[in-house]
Amino acid sequence: MRLLSMCMIIFFARVVDVSLSTIVTVLTVKNKRILATILGFIDVIIWFLVVREALTTNIKSIWIAISYAAGYAIGTFTGTTLSNKLINGKISAQVIMDSDTSNEVDKIRDAGFAVSQIDCTGKDGIKKLMLFIELDKKHLNDLRSIINEIDKDAFMVINETKYVVNGFFK
Secondary structure (H helix, E strand, O other): OHHHHHHHHHHHHHHHHHHHHHHHHHHHHOOOHHHHHHHHHHHHHHHHHHHHHHHHOOOOOHHHHHHHHHHHHHHHHHHHHHHHHHOOOEEEEEEEEEHHHHHHHHHHHHOOOOEEEEEEEOOOOOEEEEEEEEEEHHHHHHHHHHHHHHOOOOEEEEEEEOOOOOOOOO
16 A cells, blocks of 8 residues: 555656646746746756655565656656647748639638738749748637638648747737
């Protein structure tokens, strides 16, 4: 019973610790330094206490190591899931579609997205239309639906945006 409780404590503490660590990494990349610092402090305290307990216990069992590793794995999954849900950010979408869809780009604008467009040429010399759209991450599914409605074969590249100066956002 003592082994089971030790394993459970280690597992759940690692889930919390690694989830926080993952969120701290995302916040750091997004330049949210104060919140990242506070969560990082809590993360390291939890990590230190768990490691100390796991290494100094008089219980000798492979289940302690398995609980530690499993907590890390589930914490990584949990942290990335929480980061995607809780931390909104800006993304840029580059969309390449058939040039004959240029009349339908207004559907994207009518949905509230700012769109810059240029004519370009594909690999086989086929005329294409390239769209540049900067948006909040939470609106990506809306944008994808509209683009799919216009051109189901459109090529999209989505990137995280670190800074935005000026411009228009939905």
